[in-house]
Amino acid sequence: MENGVKVAYVAAALLFIVGIRRMRSPETARIGNITSALGMLIAVVAVLFQTEVLSLWQVAIGVVIGSVIGAVAAQRVQMTAMPQMVAAFNGVGGAAAALVAFVDLYRVESLEMPPGGVLGTEGYVAAVAIILGIVIGSVSFAGSVVAFGKLQEIFLTGSIAFPGQKAVNALIALAIVVLGAFILTGSSIISPVLAAAIIMGAALVLGMLLVIPIGGADMPIVISLLNAFTGLAAAMSGFVLSNYVLIISGSLVGASGTILTRLMSSSLGRPLGGIIFGAVAAASEDDDEDGEEKSARSVSAEDVASTLKYDAESVIIVPGYGLAVAQAQNSIADLVKALESEGKQVRFAMHPVAGRMPGHMNVLLAEASIPYDKLFDMEDINEDFDETDVVIVVGANDVVNPIAREEGGSAISGMPILNVDHAQRVVFVKRSLSPGFAGVDNPLFYDEEKTMMLFSDAKSGLDEVVSAVKQG
Amino acid sequence: MTPPPDTAQLLAEFTVFALAVVIGFELIARVPSLLHTPLMSATNAIHGIVLVGAIIALAGAGEEFDLLTKVLGMIAVIFGTINIVGGFLVTNRMLDMFSSQGRRGGRSGK
Numbered sequence: 001m002e003n004g005v006k007v008a009y010v011a012a013a014l015l016f017i018v019g020i021r022r023m024r025s026p027e028t029a030r031i032g033n034i035t036s037a038l039g040m041l042i043a044v045v046a047v048l049f050q051t052e053v054l055s056l057w058q059v060a061i062g063v064v065i066g067s068v069i070g071a072v073a074a075q076r077v078q079m080t081a082m083p084q085m086v087a088a089f090n091g092v093g094g095a096a097a098a099l100v101a102f103v104d105l106y107r108v109e110s111l112e113m114p115p116g117g118v119l120g121t122e123g124y125v126a127a128v129a130i131i132l133g134i135v136i137g138s139v140s141f142a143g144s145v146v147a148f149g150k151l152q153e154i155f156l157t158g159s160i161a162f163p164g165q166k167a168v169n170a171l172i173a174l175a176i177v178v179l180g181a182f183i184l185t186g187s188s189i190i191s192p193v194l195a196a197a198i199i200m201g202a203a204l205v206l207g208m209l210l211v212i213p214i215g216g217a218d219m220p221i222v223i224s225l226l227n228a229f230t231g232l233a234a235a236m237s238g239f240v241l242s243n244y245v246l247i248i249s250g251s252l253v254g255a256s257g258t259i260l261t262r263l264m265s266s267s268l269g270r271p272l273g274g275i276i277f278g279a280v281a282a283a284s285e286d287d288d289e290d291g292e293e294k295s296a297r298s299v300s301a302e303d304v305a306s307t308l309k310y311d312a313e314s315v316i317i318v319p320g321y322g323l324a325v326a327q328a329q330n331s332i333a334d335l336v337k338a339l340e341s342e343g344k345q346v347r348f349a350m351h352p353v354a355g356r357m358p359g360h361m362n363v364l365l366a367e368a369s370i371p372y373d374k375l376f377d378m379e380d381i382n383e384d385f386d387e388t389d390v391v392i393v394v395g396a397n398d399v400v401n402p403i404a405r406e407e408g409g410s411a412i413s414g415m416p417i418l419n420v421d422h423a424q425r426v427v428f429v430k431r432s433l434s435p436g437f438a439g440v441d442n443p444l445f446y447d448e449e450k451t452m453m454l455f456s457d458a459k460s461g462l463d464e465v466v467s468a469v470k471q472g
Numbered sequence: 473m474t475p476p477p478d479t480a481q482l483l484a485e486f487t488v489f490a491l492a493v494v495i496g497f498e499l500i501a502r503v504p505s506l507l508h509t510p511l512m513s514a515t516n517a518i519h520g521i522v523l524v525g526a527i528i529a530l531a532g533a534g535e536e537f538d539l540l541t542k543v544l545g546m547i548a549v550i551f552g553t554i555n556i557v558g559g560f561l562v563t564n565r566m567l568d569m570f571s572s573q574g575r576r577g578g579r580s581g582k
Contacts, residue, residue, distance in 0.1 A: 012521075013492075016518050016521075017495060017499065019514070019518075020499050020500075020511075020514065020515065020518070021499055023503070023507060023510065023511045023514055024499075024500075024501070024502075024503050024507070024511075025504075025507075026504070026506060026507060029507060029510060029567050030564070030567040030568070032514070033510070033514050033517075033560060033563045033564055033567060034564075036514060036517065036518055036560070037517070037560040039518075040517070040518070040520065040521065040556055040560070043521060043524055044523060044524065044527070044556075046524075047523075047524040047527045047528060048527065050528070051527060051528055051531035058530055058531075058542070058545075058546060058549075059527050059530055059531065059549060061546070062526075062530065062546050062549030062550045062553065063523075063549060063553050065550050065553070066549065066550040066551065066552065066553025066554045066556075066557065067553050067554075067557045069550070069554050069558070070553060070554040070555070070556065070557030070558030070559075070561065071557050071558070071561055073554070073558050074557070074558045074559075074561035074562040074565065075561065075565075077562065079565075079566075079569075082509065082513075082562070082566065083509075085558070085562055086509075086512060086513050086516055086559075086562070088558075089513075089516055089517070089520075089554065089555050089558045089559045089562070090516050090519075090555075092551035092552075092554045092555050093516070093519050093520055093522060093551065093552065093555035093559075095547075095548075095551050096520075096522045096523065096525075096526050096547075096548040096549075096551035096552040096555065097519075097522045097525070099526070099529075099544045099545070099547055099548035099551070100522060100525040100526050100528075100529050100545075100548050102544060103529040103530075103541050103544050103545050103548070104529060106540070106541050107529075107541070125482055223512070224512050227512055227515060227516050227519070230516075230519045230522075231515070231518075231519040233519075233522070234519045234521055234522040234525070235489065235492075237522060237525040238485075238525070239485060239489075240525075241525055241528055242481060242485065243524065243525065243528070244485070244488055245521060245524060246521055246522065246524055246525055247485055247488055247489050247492065248488060248489075248492045249492075249518055249519065249521040250519060250521065250522070251489050251492040251493045251496060252492050252493075252495060252496040252499070252515075252518070253496070253515045253516075253518050253519040254493070254496065255492070255493040255494075255495070255496025255497045255499075256496040256497070256499050256500045256515055257496075257512070257515055258496075258497075259496070259497055259499075259500040260500050260503070260508065260511060260512060260515070263500065263503065263508070264508060359506045359507055359508040359509035359510065360509050362506045363509060363510075363566050363569055366569040367569050375506075377504075
């Protein structure tokens with residue numbers, strides 16, 4: 001039986017690897033996800049055999065409760081809220097990892113560790129793994145909670161920094177190290193369980209403090225990083241329990257999550273270190289010219305429609321988060337149909353972080369049945385803006401803000417942007433002139449020659465344009 | 473319940489760990505940004521594997537241990553399961569949208 005369990009674990013780990021591998025292409029991604037899920041099922045059944053279903057009913061209750069919550073959450077969540085959902089699932093995973101480590105410490109402490117604690121090498125390794133599991137899992141949990149709050153815009157939105165933040169973080173980290181040393185040396189000053197509980201609390205605070213100063217625009221990268229953290233925490237619990245499937249899957253996620261994080265941050269042009277440690281100063285410097293009114297050309301839906309109809313051959317649509325919030329996917333799909341029936345060329349320019357996460361906007365447009373082949377990645381379409389007649393920017397701002405090309409200062413400096421300012425005309429469908437998620441004003445709004453502002457909710461604005469195009 | 477690991481076992485565990493890290497690095501080579509979100513979500517579901525650890529902890533807590541460990545173990549099991557079930561389902565929903573399109577632009581919304 002015991003060998004059977006081990007074989008099952010290896011099988012599960014292999015299925016995870018194959019599953020992730022298949023996620024690399026859209027054609028096989030779905031089957032890849034199912035492959036990983038199958039691996040998970042095998043691993044969970046195997047552990048039930050391993051533990052000889054000692055307390056099956058308790059496990060069953062927990063699994064049923066968790067399944068119901070997870071399934072309901074996953075089915076109910078709006079596609080627009082996907083980043084928060086991933087953050088939430090990541091958070092509970094991190095918490096589970098921290099709790100497993102804690103429970104294990106409790107058990108080791110009450111069973112094996114002699115008073116005054118003299119551990120062998122292996123005991124030290126187990127203890128280190130326990131402490132790391134608690135710390136990483138707790139940081140991941142607390143960080144995910146903050147990320148969730150920011151993305152859901154319930155609390156702690158924007159970038160919040162206070163003086164001496166780094167020093168406080170360093171002090172907390174130091175306290176964790178000292179308490180960890182107490183546990184390892186079996187110091188009698190403080191009981192290991194109490195020390196571990198304090199470590200857990202400190203790590204929770206640290207996790208929050210690490211994420212609080214990071215602005216909303218960088219949140220996807222943070223979630224991806226925390227995802228890698230949780231993987232690492234799971235691997236640590238694998239060391240504690242001498243369980244290979246935990247070690248393999250955890251480190252697999254830790255490593256692939258790290259690479260994915262780097263991939264994302266490079267597509268944003270934001271060095272990872274800068275996001276985590278630099279935490280762009282919250283103050284935006286261009287606030288000082290608030291006194292003078294800058295004017296923008298406000299237009300009606302009919303104006304937009306006639307421009308599109310009589311003054312444009314090629315149109316590029318830049319979808320942003322505002323489109324998602326307004327649930328305007330289907331309206332934009334109607335607009336595409338209307339324009340194409342007029343013989344226009346219509347394409348979509350996808351910024352890597354359109355929406356709030358890489359690939360997020362693709363998911364939303366897929367929901368409205370807009371074909372893949374109309375969606376172009378930034379690199380593939382950026383040079384075509386020069387020959388484009390009209391660009392329609394729907395609910396996006398930061399990703400088309402020319403300020404990003406300028407060095408220094410603003411929160412989005414250095415971020416690669418779509419060159420919409422190279423097109424003949426730009427139409428913004430936007431509720432107001434307010435700056436976007438990153439809180440940086442966009443000079444393009446005030447270019448009265450080039451820019452038309454349709455102040456409206458994305459959905460109603462687009463619907464009006466569509467009907468005007470059809471009538472006119 | 474878990475016997476304390478001996479040195480050979482420990483070395484084997486480190487080897488496995490190191491190899492898995494290498495595989496993890498290699499697995500994510502060039503993923504189209506289209507798939508970044510689903511991929512993150514899927515790897516997120518995979519670290520729900522910590523449920524295995526949670527079950528071991530809860531089962532181990534079954535007899536000799538007090539209420540605290542049982543409660544913590546139970547929470548860990550619930551959380552781990554949420555991570556797994558929610559993670560895979562949400563990933564599946566995202567990917568459904570891509571594939572339903574392949575099948576000649578059918579609507580996938582509800």
